Amino acid sequence: MLKGFKEFILRGNVIELAVAVVIGAAFTAVVNSIVDNLINPLIGVIFQADSLDTALVIEIPTLSGGVAEVRFGAVLGAIIAFVIVATVVYFVFVLPMNTLKDRAEEKRRSGEPDPAEPETELTLLSEIRDLLAAEREREGAGRRD
Structure with a gap:
């Protein structure tokens, strides 16, 4: 049981989620400050x-003789805060990550080696094999002519 818990905690996704x-909690404070101190006064x-x-x-009268308040302004403030958070998350996190992922995918498709990956013996041997195969094909095509 403890082994499974340890594997779960040390899994990369859990650590990324915690971060x-x-x-998100720190960012919420910034967004709330923007809404409370900038947008609220303007609106x-x-x-x-x-x-x-x-x-x-x-104000809506209740059956007990009191008054219930429907606060559309508070809802509008929450919607504005959500839109600000969604905009910043998209442009600061999602868009750059998608751009980096697309560039890495293009490099992978073009056959360029990833600079972060060091060349191994297996990689070099594969390149030599491919060069020899290409040379044999050229020699075979030259003999037929």
């Missing part, structure tokens, strides 16, 4: 409210 959660001016939380509030 993503920590970065608050438009709707003549202190912040989005107090903008676009509709």
Whole structure:
């Protein structure tokens, strides 16, 4: 049981996920600050409210004689925060990673060796084999003529 847990914890995906959660938590603080200190005041001016939380509030009378408040401004603020997070995640993380992956795939298709991969004996022997095979084909084509 402990061996399986150790394998699970040491798996690369779990560590990457933990890093993503920590970065996400830190990033949330930045987005919340942008929404609270920049976007809320600007929209608050438009709707003549202190912040989005107090903008676009509709009061509905309840059966008990009280009032329930529907806060569309707070929902709008959450949507804006989500769009900001999604935009930054896409342009800072997803787009560069996809670009790097596409470039690596193009290099792999073109046959260029990856500079991170050192040439091994097996790689060199494979290249020699391919060169000898190509030379034999040329010699065979020359004899037929």
